[in-house]
Amino acid sequence: MHHFKYRGDELYCEDVSIEKIADAVGTPFYLYSAATLERHYRAFEDALKTTDHLICYSVKANSNLAILSQFARLGSGFDIVSGGELFRALKSGGDPKKIVFSGVGKTREEIREALAAGILMFNVESLQELHEIDSVAAAAGKTAPVAFRVNPDVDPKTHPYISTGLKQNKFGIPVVQALAAYRTAQSLPHVTPIGVDCHIGSQLTEIAPFVDALTRVKDLVAQLRDDGFEIRYLDLGGGLGITYDEEEPPHPTKYGRELIENTVGLGCTLILEPGRVIVGNAGIMVTRVLYTKQNLGKKFVIVDAGMNDLLRPSLYQAYHRLQAVRRRITEMVLADVVGPICESGDFLAQDREIQPYEKGDLMAVMSVGAYGFAMASNYNTRPRVPEVLVSDDRYYMIRRRETLAELIAAEEVPDFLRNP
Numbered sequence: 001m002h003h004f005k006y007r008g009d010e011l012y013c014e015d016v017s018i019e020k021i022a023d024a025v026g027t028p029f030y031l032y033s034a035a036t037l038e039r040h041y042r043a044f045e046d047a048l049k050t051t052d053h054l055i056c057y058s059v060k061a062n063s064n065l066a067i068l069s070q071f072a073r074l075g076s077g078f079d080i081v082s083g084g085e086l087f088r089a090l091k092s093g094g095d096p097k098k099i100v101f102s103g104v105g106k107t108r109e110e111i112r113e114a115l116a117a118g119i120l121m122f123n124v125e126s127l128q129e130l131h132e133i134d135s136v137a138a139a140a141g142k143t144a145p146v147a148f149r150v151n152p153d154v155d156p157k158t159h160p161y162i163s164t165g166l167k168q169n170k171f172g173i174p175v176v177q178a179l180a181a182y183r184t185a186q187s188l189p190h191v192t193p194i195g196v197d198c199h200i201g202s203q204l205t206e207i208a209p210f211v212d213a214l215t216r217v218k219d220l221v222a223q224l225r226d227d228g229f230e231i232r233y234l235d236l237g238g239g240l241g242i243t244y245d246e247e248e249p250p251h252p253t254k255y256g257r258e259l260i261e262n263t264v265g266l267g268c269t270l271i272l273e274p275g276r277v278i279v280g281n282a283g284i285m286v287t288r289v290l291y292t293k294q295n296l297g298k299k300f301v302i303v304d305a306g307m308n309d310l311l312r313p314s315l316y317q318a319y320h321r322l323q324a325v326r327r328r329i330t331e332m333v334l335a336d337v338v339g340p341i342c343e344s345g346d347f348l349a350q351d352r353e354i355q356p357y358e359k360g361d362l363m364a365v366m367s368v369g370a371y372g373f374a375m376a377s378n379y380n381t382r383p384r385v386p387e388v389l390v391s392d393d394r395y396y397m398i399r400r401r402e403t404l405a406e407l408i409a410a411e412e413v414p415d416f417l418r419n420p
């Protein structure tokens with residue numbers, strides 16, 4: 001459920017006309033609905049309310065400060081994967097005691113910053129990383145709380161680029177090596193194992209892989225307890241999918257119920273790291289048709305947003321629904337919707353049934369709140385587009401359009417290349 005709906009034939013975000021925003025801020029831009037963000041967060045929170053839990057919103061899905069601030073106010077913790085995300089989480093008023101730090105390549109500097117902030121725990125992905133954390137913590141005179149990210153070797157049945165819990169993926173340590181790893185941690189003076197972590201992939205539309213993974217990590221928790229470890233946190237990562245097209249992912253309520261049923265009596269605080277399921281359908285991208293053309297029987301609609309603004313179609317062959325900001329009830333046509341970037345991979349949709357768009361029309365690219373703006377780049381020297389947040393009948397610029405001067409601000413031409 002989201003708050004992007006037609007009133008008559010005009011698309012609105014909550015109580016604001018999208019055309020009005022486009023006229024004011026220009027195109028393309030990302031547009032989020034505060035009511036939708038809150039609704040999705042609360043649905044997740046409600047689904048888990050009968051069990052001891054902590055939601056750590058996955059910052060990488062959408063890291064705008066305004067959105068992080070909204071989640072922090074709602075009581076969310078954060079799952080971070082870099083020092084940059086730590087910086088954002090803290091700037092947004094995030095409680096360090098609710099921050100978990102994931103990722104296969106944490107640097108000493110990032111570890112130092114996270115320790116100084118006093119985060120809840122490090123999700124450790126290798127023995128070398130464990131030793132690094134121990135050494136940084138020793139230098140800081142601290143003890144680092146850790147969990148190992150274990151790889152349960154289950155197939156999440158999603159796109160290969162976003163499946164992470166198979167034995168051939170780079171993430172975590174094999175579950176069969178976990179006990180030995182925890183014993184190593186026990187022997188180091190500046191780390192304390194307090195949890196077990198796993199994250200098997202993203203955009204999962206079935207519950208079975210989550211339950212399979214949970215079953216495997218639960219066995220590990222039992223084993224560790226027998227071995228004398230005090231495991232207080234069970235982190236099951238994120239990954240719950242959303243409807244982009246025809247997918248029918250389980251509702252958070254059902255997902256929550258399954259997790260709760262499968263963790264009764266375990267005595268762990270359940271940590272979840274949802275990203276996409278909370279922000280995905282709470283954001284759209286609005287783009288304007290620049291031109292249309294027909295090349296030997298193939299129709300193209302050329303819009304002002306490209307793969308640098310929204311990478312998902314090019315990177316993952318992702319499907320995003322397209323909706324006319326002003327819809328006309330006419331016969332549909334088959335066309336490719338493409339951007340201005342000099343790459344054939346630069347498309348928003350291929351061979352798609354759409355209304356016959358005309359030059360100047362506005363198009364809404366749906367479900368881009370997750371991994372949309374967050375993956376945007378400046379390729380082709382294109383300034384990153386604005387982000388706008390609607391709440392009821394008002395809209396707020398939460399990121400203005402980048403300027404050309406900002407794009408070159410960090411660059412320098414050495415003396416020998418300067419014109420005389």
Ligand SMILES: *Cc1c(COP(=O)(O)O)cnc(C)c1O
Pocket residue numbers: 058060061079081102103199201202203237238239240273274275276277370
């Ligand atoms: C990306 C990621 C998430 C969030 O995944 P979603 O599919 O967006 O829910 C959670 N945890 C970790 C470790 C991740 O890398």
